[in-house]
Amino acid sequence: MLSKKIARAAKPLAATLFMALALGQTADCxxxxxxxxxxxxxxxxxxxFFKKGMEAREAGDLSAAIEAFQTVLSNQPxxxxxxxxxxxxxxxxxxxxxxxxxxxxxxxxxxxxxNVRVTILAFLAQVKSDADKDCKVGHSWRFPVSLSYLxxxxxxxxxxxxxxxxxxxxxxxxxxxxxxxxxxAGVNHTLQTTRQLTLGKxxxxxxxxxxxxxYQRNYFNEHGDxxxxxSLYSGPTLVSRGxxxxxxxxxxxxxxxxxxxxxxxxxVLPSVTFNLTDALEVTVDxxxxxxxxxxxxxxxxxxxxLAGRLSVAQTFGKDRFGVQGGVQYFNENSKANIYSxxxxxxxxxxxxxxFKKCNLFAMVGLRDANYDGDAPYNHLTNxxxxxxxxxxxxRYTAGxxxxxxDAGWLTDCKLExxxxxxxxxxxxxxxxxxxxxxFLTLSRIFQ
Numbered sequence: 001m002l003s004k005k006i007a008r009a010a011k012p013l014a015a016t017l018f019m020a021l022a023l024g025q026t027a028d029c030x031x032x033x034x035x036x037x038x039x040x041x042x043x044x045x046x047x048x049f050f051k052k053g054m055e056a057r058e059a060g061d062l063s064a065a066i067e068a069f070q071t072v073l074s075n076q077p078x079x080x081x082x083x084x085x086x087x088x089x090x091x092x093x094x095x096x097x098x099x100x101x102x103x104x105x106x107x108x109x110x111x112x113x114x115n116v117r118v119t120i121l122a123f124l125a126q127v128k129s130d131a132d133k134d135c136k137v138g139h140s141w142r143f144p145v146s147l148s149y150l151x152x153x154x155x156x157x158x159x160x161x162x163x164x165x166x167x168x169x170x171x172x173x174x175x176x177x178x179x180x181x182x183x184x185a186g187v188n189h190t191l192q193t194t195r196q197l198t199l200g201k202x203x204x205x206x207x208x209x210x211x212x213x214x215y216q217r218n219y220f221n222e223h224g225d226x227x228x229x230x231s232l233y234s235g236p237t238l239v240s241r242g243x244x245x246x247x248x249x250x251x252x253x254x255x256x257x258x259x260x261x262x263x264x265x266x267x268v269l270p271s272v273t274f275n276l277t278d279a280l281e282v283t284v285d286x287x288x289x290x291x292x293x294x295x296x297x298x299x300x301x302x303x304x305x306l307a308g309r310l311s312v313a314q315t316f317g318k319d320r321f322g323v324q325g326g327v328q329y330f331n332e333n334s335k336a337n338i339y340s341x342x343x344x345x346x347x348x349x350x351x352x353x354x355f356k357k358c359n360l361f362a363m364v365g366l367r368d369a370n371y372d373g374d375a376p377y378n379h380l381t382n383x384x385x386x387x388x389x390x391x392x393x394x395r396y397t398a399g400x401x402x403x404x405x406d407a408g409w410l411t412d413c414k415l416e417x418x419x420x421x422x423x424x425x426x427x428x429x430x431x432x433x434x435x436x437x438x439f440l441t442l443s444r445i446f447q
Contacts (some may be wrong), residue, residue: 023397042191044292046072050082057085061277062093080106097203100124138192146443150217154435155225157422159257163215163229163367164265176432180219180226182439187212202240209247228256236270246272263293263301279315283326284308300336307331311347320349330369341391344371349397357403365395391431393424399439415443 053068069086073080083102090099106112107120154175188211195206215229235249251267271285289305311326313403323346331342349363369387399418404410418439 008228046075046079050085050441053082053085053089057089057092060198061278062089065089066093070397078109080109080112084120090122091127094130096127100127100131101125106335140190140192141447142186142188142190143446144184144186144188145445145446146182146184146441148184148439148441150180151177151438152219152435153177153437154181154433155160155219155222157435158225158413158431159227159255159262160217163217163227164255166252176222178219178222178225180217182441183214183216184443185214197238199238199240202244204238204240207237207239208235209237209249224258226257226259228289230254233267241276244273246270261294262298263291266290267294273305279319281313283311283313285311301334301339303332303334303339305330305332324349325350337372339371341369341371343367343387357405358401360400361398363395363397365393365397367391367395369393387428389426389428391426393422395423396421413442416441 038377043434049068053065053072056062057065066086066089069082069089072082073086076082078386084141087099087102087106090096090102103120103123107117107124112120135242155178156176160251178434188209191210193206193208197204211231211233213231213233215227215231217227219225231251231253233249233251235247237245237247239245247270249267249269249271251265251269253265254265255262255265266287266289269285271283273281273283286309287305287307289307291301291303291305293299293301307328307330309326309328312322313322315322326347328345328347329342329344332340334340345365345367347363347365349360349361351361353359369391371391381431396422397418399416401414401416403414404413407413416439420437420439422432422433422435422437424431
């Protein structure tokens with residue numbers, strides 16, 4: 001029984017402490033300090049939760065360990081062994097404030113033995129030292145690079161929806177196929193500030209993320225459908241010590257289509273994610289996008305695009321399998337009514353880790369867009385027809401990626417094969433199209 005373990009005597013704490021300090025194992029020494037407490041009446045029904053907490057902490061599941069220890073303490077607040085074990089779990093989770101608080105509470109108890117106080121004081125000093133290091137301003141840089149071979153069965157379906165949204169620039173007649181290349185590169189910077197913001201009862205660390213990204217799609221023959229997108233973004237991110245994170249990003253895109261200037265896009269992108277459990281999270285995000293076209297023939301497309309999305313992600317089997325799904329409402333208010341539209345988009349995706357470094361993924365997206373009723377489509381149909389345009393789009397994505405290991409200079413590069421099929425059905429037939437895009441990509445993130 002645990003009560004016997006707590007009452008058990010051991011070799012002198014001082015020797016254990018100094019050895020642990022020499023090896024940099026202060027936290028483990030603190031946990032061992034519980035063995036030096038005098039007998040404490042332990043409620044047998046709580047032994048299950050204590051063992052569960054110890055096993056979870058040993059397995060690296062710190063949230064589950066803390067929850068188990070809290071169950072013990074809510075029923076028996078003076079069980080200091082459980083409180084010290086929980087302080088170690090908080091320390092390993094890098095929640096230094098809570099680790100300090102729990103250990104300090106045991107230190108302030110006048111019944112705490114002197115030899116245990118020595119261990120706790122050493123632990124508190126270590127926590128304070130690590131917290132000071134953790135609060136220093138830090139910079140991290142990432143340099144993502146990728147190169148893809150592309151085969152596209154319908155290049156004239158317009159700019160890539162994944163890159164700048166659904167923006168086919170004209171009615172589609174007959175698709176033209178071509179091969180090409182896609183190059184993406186970026187410089188991304190994260191600034192970890194020393195600011196800690198208190199929101200409600202939780203503290204959140206303040207980070208600032210900025211970057212520059214380049215996207216170039218070049219066809220071998222159909223150069224009129226080439227696409228270049230240059231992006232600049234920056235904004236704050238809050239990461240709580242509890243169960244949420246949030247960010248607010250501002251972004252500016254300069255877009256070229258067919259080797260000519262096309263548009264400027266300006267974005268505001270707020271997002272917040274709640275971790276309901278270790279395996280379940282919910283995200284709410286918004287896109288506010290001002291689109292300014294520079295070509296004279298595209299001036300009527302100037303618009304303000306607004307979208308709100310709710311998504312849910314769940315992992316299973318120790319993160320080996322994951323699913324994500326959600327719904328998005330969008331509204332685009334254009335200068336010319338013929339381009340104004342609103343609608344709903346549903347999406348569902350899955351990711352399966354087949355084995356280490358290898359993942360299979362798939363995504364399905366369904367999108368319905370309804371355009372303004374007074375849009376003049378008579379030049380595309382019978383002049384006597386009065387048609388309200390409605391588009392129904394289906395988009396299917398599937399792929400496989402593998403991160404190379406022991407491959408010389410290619411080590412840590414990711415090799416990915418992806419297929420994207422898009423089918424748009426419109427009640428105005430010239431807007432109908434099918435498109436299949438195949439990608440073979442080699443990418444790496446340098447740090």
